[in-house]
Each structure stands twice: as structure tokens, then as C-alpha cells.
Amino acid sequence: MADLQPPLDEPIYDLAVRPWTNMYPPEVPGSYVARVRNGVEMFQIGLDERPDGPAMHFFDQTMTHRQAGDYAHSVAAGLADLGVKPGDRVGLYLQNDPQFVISLHAIWLLGAIGVMHNPMLKARELKYQLDDAGVTVLICLESLYETALEAIGGTQTSHLIVTSEFTFAGENPAPILGKKIALDLGEALSLEKMFADYLGKQVEPYSADPAEVALLCFTSGTTGPAKAAMITHQNVAYGEIYLQEGRVGRDDIVMAGAPMFHVTGITGHIAAARLNAAPMVMFHRFDPGEYLRWLEHWRGTFSILALTAYIAIINHPDLPTRDISSLTKVFTGGAPVSPAMIARFEEVTGKYMHNTYGMTETSSPTHMVPYGMRAPIDPITGALAVGLPASNVYSAIADLETGALLGPGEIGEIISMGPDVVPGYWNKPAESAHALRGGVMHTGDVATRDADGWFFLIDRAKDLIIVSGYKVWPRDVEDVLYEHPAVLEAAVIGVPDDYRGETVKAFVSLRPGYESTTVEELLSHCKELLSAYKYPRLLEIVPEIPKTATGKILRRELRA
Structure with missing residues (x-):
């Protein structure tokens, strides 16, 4: 940790030497050195310590660490014959299937960089990312082949490798996989052919320096065009935060419900499991019914998902009939969480949901509520704490205009530094510097x-609503809406108003059984609990709130 220790005379670190470490449970260290240097070493833990132990449970099938490692070496040998070398970019246009984990391991065995592509992208969006990252090889699912083929035209992507979501799904594939499709793949290659052609091949693993780029993860684009954050091998290694503060151990079973193309899937699922040689439970993509089914079947113990995913789980009709008693470590992140939602989740499941805070650019949470602790509520803002700054992290609140550091109780921007913070954006020096x-x-x-060092997230600076000169944070209004029993999801924006400058507009989706709830009833609820300038003058009941694939609310679509 010595090389990461910042000079304490720098202004950001002059915080009474990180007082929040005094709040940590005894088992959580104030700092630690990551147990691995790079992603290859991370995968090697399972191969060394539990070669014949389960690495992945995919639906009702199981793959061992040895089997997964052999597949990864086969793919690496095949990619090497295609000319892939250290620093090359290989795109993954996949769901949460074993091929994702196998391919990622293969990419790192060669010292190449994995580029994460959301499988919901259309051809035009995918093409932008392929061009932006300079992807030379793209690995995609058969169901995404036509989109991928359209997207690679005119790009640097010279090889398209296809794989079937049914390959490791067993004799009775789950309905969520859809129907098998007959494809004319033309000259496209397949992972399955690589598995066969390079069976038994072992490549010489590339030993990446911790500072080398391991992944390019595109930001969610909730506020503008997506940028590719450069996730280093050090960033991946410090996914160990889930072990230190989330207390994920060798005997845990990780429920891999978040998308693996996102940093939560990379560090919160793959790293959290592989650093322990623990298994992951995978089921292609998130679905609340499938999550509950395989949680019960495999006795999952650890979960980190977006709040919207947990909302779907507690409102799913299967929940009362499923045994979820094995699930003991529940975490969430990605958006502000209201105290009402934490309480509702605990009331329904008996599980306490631990808050976290991070972003693509931090690769892992910079703030967490350590396992076994409960987040306090700020008495002034009513916000629920997102956590304490994590081990190795230095964080502060800075004035939004001057950048000056602020003290307890003052409102400003979260600024952080630590081994999980990325070095910048791919080929975007100006944005990186900013x-x-x-x-x-x-x-x-x-x-x-x-x-004490508890941080309370209020909102995105860009989402601030100014009503007749008064500041309104969407979270304040959303928290009140979530207190109404009919509300499933809520999102608030500001809209132009000739008199007030802006006025508050709310969008709400309703819980099953509450379809008769009226706009007037919800507005009256808000009016009773909020100041006159805060309560929404406009409210729209919608079937669903638009979200990214990772569960973040897309306010720009609501403003359109």
C-alpha cells in the first residue's frame, strides 16, 4: 500500500486522517494490499486451490475451475492464431453466460483488453463503441449475430466469433434462453469450434502490470454519450473490497444477477467470487423469477443488484413460495435508496439491504455500509447513508463552484481517490483531465x-431543479413517493414553467394490486408531506420507468 499512500499534506486528505476508519467493524482493515496483481492471477486462485470445485453454476449445470480454465486456454490459443496480442481490444457482446467468463480469462491470458458491450445495443450504438475502442475481434451470442454483423461493417473489427447461449445450458434449457435459431454464419468463427480445435492447448500467461488496462467499460450514458472508462488490472484486483467490507468468503455462493458487461458484474460478481475460488450462480440475464429459482436451488448467499432489481424481486409472485433463507449478504448500489425502500425490503424478505456507492469510473464501491452495520439517516436532508469511504479510499465533499473542501453537514460534490479509481477515459484526454x-x-x-464519516447521497448535480429560486433535489420527492404503498418505482424531473422557471414533475409506476390509484391521490400524498415549492405540480402514471440495463433511471428519456 505504500506506493498508493497519498501525501497527507494534500488538501483532500486532511480529514483528521480518515476518521471513518474508527467506525469500521473490527474485521475490516483501514487499508490492505490486494492479494493479486492482475486478472490472470485472480483466475489462477481457483485453479490452484479448488481445481475441481464449482466455478460456475449455469442454471442446473456446473462447471469446475479446471474446466473453465481449459476452455479459456483453448480460446486464448485460438485468439492468438488470429493475431491477438497484448494491448489489442477484444469485444464481448454477451449475456451472463459461461462464455463471458471464459472469454474474459482468455483475453487476459494474452494481455489483451476486454471491451464490454451491452447486449441491448442496436447496430448503430455498437458500431460507435467498436470504432471508439478500436475493437479488432468481437465475440457475440448467436441471437445477436445479425446486429453484430451489421455493426462491424466499416470498422477495424476483422473477426466476428459467435457462440450459442445453449452450449452449456444442459439437455433442458431454461425458457429464458428463447428458441434455438438456425443461422448461416458465413465466414464467422465460433467459440465452440475453438473449444474443439484447441482442446488441451495451454498458452503462456501474460503477466500484466497492475497499471495496464484490463477492460474498457462504457459509462451508462444517463447524462450524455457513453465514454469508455479504462479499468486497470489494479482496479479489478481491488474488487477485493467485496471480501473486506462485504465479507464474501470461500464458502459463499455469489448470485450473479447484475450484467457482467458492467463494473458491478466484473468486480461484484467475477472478482468477488474468483478471489475466493467461490462459485457464481448465473442464469443468462436478470429476471426476478429466475433469480429466485436459482437462489433457492443453489443456496446463494451473496447478492449485489440495483435497487430496481430488488423492487422486482419483492413484487414477484414467486417470492412467497421460494426459500431464500440462505441469502445473508445483500447489497445494492447505482442510485439513491430511500429509507422507505430499505424498510419495505426488510419487511418482505427479512433481509437488511446494505447500501453502496460507486460508478463506472471507480470500478468498485468507494463507499459501503460494511456487512452487519446499518446505515444512518441524515437528520437534515433525510437521505440514507450510502456508506463509509471504503478501505484504501480517500473521500471528501467539495464546493460545487470553488472546489474548496467542506466540513460535516455541508452539501457539495463527492470527490474520491483510491486504487479502484480509473486513470481516465479511452482516447479522451480532455474528458479525463476534467x-x-x-x-x-x-x-x-x-x-x-x-x-463520523458517513456519506449521504442527495442527487446528481445535473438533476437539480430550481423552482422560483429554491433548490429541489429529485431524491427528496422520490423518497416521499416511495412512502406511498401504491408506488413501485418513481422518478422526478424538472420541466420548464413560465412562472416558476421550473416545476417538479413526477413519473410513477404502480405495484400490482394498486392499479386503481389516481394521480390526484399521489399528488395529495406529496402535498401533505413536502414544502409548497417541492411537491410535484405534474404527475404521470406510466407502465414502467425507463432505465439503463444496469437499473439506473434514464431521466433524459423522461425529459424528451
């Missing part, structure tokens, strides 16, 4: 902290 001013990540998220 986000990482002075080497410190400026998040754009507005928060406050208390004297």
Missing part, C-alpha cells in the same frame, strides 16, 4: 457527510 482534476475523481454527485 473528471480527474488533480488525480482526484470528481463524481458530479451531490452529497453531505457527518463527523
Whole structure:
């Protein structure tokens, strides 16, 4: 840790030497050195310590660490014959299937860089990412082949490798996989052919320096065009935060419900499991019914998902009939969480949901509620704590205009530094310099902290609504909406108003059984609990709130 220890005379670190470490449970260290240097070493843990132990449970099938490693070496040998070398970019246009994990391991065995592509992307969007990252090889699912083929035209992508979502699904594939399709693959290659042609091949593993780029993960694009954050091998290694503060251990079973193309899937699922040689439970993509089914079947113990996913779980009709008693470590992140939602989740499941805070640019949470602790509520803002700054992380609240550091109780922007913060964006030096001013990540998220070091997220700075000169944070209104028993999901934006400048508009989706709830009833609820300038003048009941694939609310679509 010595090479990561910042000079304490730098302003950001002058915080009474990180007082929040005094709040940590005894088992959580104030700092630690990651147990591996790179992704290859991370995968090697399972091969060394539990070669014949389960690495992945895919539906009702199981793959051992040895089997997964052999497949990865086969793919690496095949990619090497295609000319893939250290630093080359290989795209993954896949769901949460074993091929994702196998291919990622193969990419790192060659010292190449994995580029994560959301499988919901259309051809035009995928083409932008392929061009932006300079992807030379793209691995995609058969169901995405036509889109991928259209997207690679005119790009640097010279090889398209296809794989079937049914390959490891067993004799009775789950309906969520859809129907098998007959494809004319033309000259496209397949992972399955690589598995056969390079059976038994072993490549010489590339030993990446921790500072080398391991992944390019595109930001969710909730506020603008997506940028490719450069996730280093060090960033991946410090996914160990889930072991230190989430207390994920060798005997845990990780429920891999978040998309693996996202940093939560990379560090919160793959790293959290592989650093322990623990198994993951995978089921192609998130579906609340499938999550509950395989949680019960495999006795999953650890979960980190977006709040919207947990909302879907507690409202799913299968929940009362499923045994979820094995699930003991529940975490969430990706958006502000209201105290009402935490309470509702615990009431329904008996499980306490631990809050976390991070972003693509931090690869892992910079703030967490350590396992076994409960998040306090800020008495001034009513916000639920997103956590304490994590081990190795230095964080502060800075003035939104001047950048000056603020004290407890003052509202400003979260700024952080630590081994999980990325070095910048791929081929975007100006954007990198702006986000990482002075080497410190400026998040754009507005928060406050208390004297003990608990951080309370208020909202995105860009989402602030100014009503007749008064500041309204969407979270304040959303929290009140979530207190109404009819509300499933809520999102709030500001819309132009000739008199007030802006006015508050809310969008709400309703829980099953509450379809008769009226707009007037919800507005009256808000009016009763909010100041006159805060309560929404406009409210629209919608079937579903638009979200990214990772569960974040797309306010720009609501504003359109």
C-alpha cells in the first residue's frame, strides 16, 4: 500500500486522517494490499486451490475451475492464431453466460483488453463503441449475430466469433434462453469450434502490470454519450473490497444477477467470487423469477443488484413460495435508496439491504455500509447513508463552484481517490483531465457527510431543479413517493414553467394490486408531506420507468 499512500499534506486528505476508519467493524482493515496483481492471477486462485470445485453454476449445470480454465486456454490459443496480442481490444457482446467468463480469462491470458458491450445495443450504438475502442475481434451470442454483423461493417473489427447461449445450458434449457435459431454464419468463427480445435492447448500467461488496462467499460450514458472508462488490472484486483467490507468468503455462493458487461458484474460478481475460488450462480440475464429459482436451488448467499432489481424481486409472485433463507449478504448500489425502500425490503424478505456507492469510473464501491452495520439517516436532508469511504479510499465533499473542501453537514460534490479509481477515459484526454482534476475523481454527485464519516447521497448535480429560486433535489420527492404503498418505482424531473422557471414533475409506476390509484391521490400524498415549492405540480402514471440495463433511471428519456 505504500506506493498508493497519498501525501497527507494534500488538501483532500486532511480529514483528521480518515476518521471513518474508527467506525469500521473490527474485521475490516483501514487499508490492505490486494492479494493479486492482475486478472490472470485472480483466475489462477481457483485453479490452484479448488481445481475441481464449482466455478460456475449455469442454471442446473456446473462447471469446475479446471474446466473453465481449459476452455479459456483453448480460446486464448485460438485468439492468438488470429493475431491477438497484448494491448489489442477484444469485444464481448454477451449475456451472463459461461462464455463471458471464459472469454474474459482468455483475453487476459494474452494481455489483451476486454471491451464490454451491452447486449441491448442496436447496430448503430455498437458500431460507435467498436470504432471508439478500436475493437479488432468481437465475440457475440448467436441471437445477436445479425446486429453484430451489421455493426462491424466499416470498422477495424476483422473477426466476428459467435457462440450459442445453449452450449452449456444442459439437455433442458431454461425458457429464458428463447428458441434455438438456425443461422448461416458465413465466414464467422465460433467459440465452440475453438473449444474443439484447441482442446488441451495451454498458452503462456501474460503477466500484466497492475497499471495496464484490463477492460474498457462504457459509462451508462444517463447524462450524455457513453465514454469508455479504462479499468486497470489494479482496479479489478481491488474488487477485493467485496471480501473486506462485504465479507464474501470461500464458502459463499455469489448470485450473479447484475450484467457482467458492467463494473458491478466484473468486480461484484467475477472478482468477488474468483478471489475466493467461490462459485457464481448465473442464469443468462436478470429476471426476478429466475433469480429466485436459482437462489433457492443453489443456496446463494451473496447478492449485489440495483435497487430496481430488488423492487422486482419483492413484487414477484414467486417470492412467497421460494426459500431464500440462505441469502445473508445483500447489497445494492447505482442510485439513491430511500429509507422507505430499505424498510419495505426488510419487511418482505427479512433481509437488511446494505447500501453502496460507486460508478463506472471507480470500478468498485468507494463507499459501503460494511456487512452487519446499518446505515444512518441524515437528520437534515433525510437521505440514507450510502456508506463509509471504503478501505484504501480517500473521500471528501467539495464546493460545487470553488472546489474548496467542506466540513460535516455541508452539501457539495463527492470527490474520491483510491486504487479502484480509473486513470481516465479511452482516447479522451480532455474528458479525463476534467473528471480527474488533480488525480482526484470528481463524481458530479451531490452529497453531505457527518463527523463520523458517513456519506449521504442527495442527487446528481445535473438533476437539480430550481423552482422560483429554491433548490429541489429529485431524491427528496422520490423518497416521499416511495412512502406511498401504491408506488413501485418513481422518478422526478424538472420541466420548464413560465412562472416558476421550473416545476417538479413526477413519473410513477404502480405495484400490482394498486392499479386503481389516481394521480390526484399521489399528488395529495406529496402535498401533505413536502414544502409548497417541492411537491410535484405534474404527475404521470406510466407502465414502467425507463432505465439503463444496469437499473439506473434514464431521466433524459423522461425529459424528451
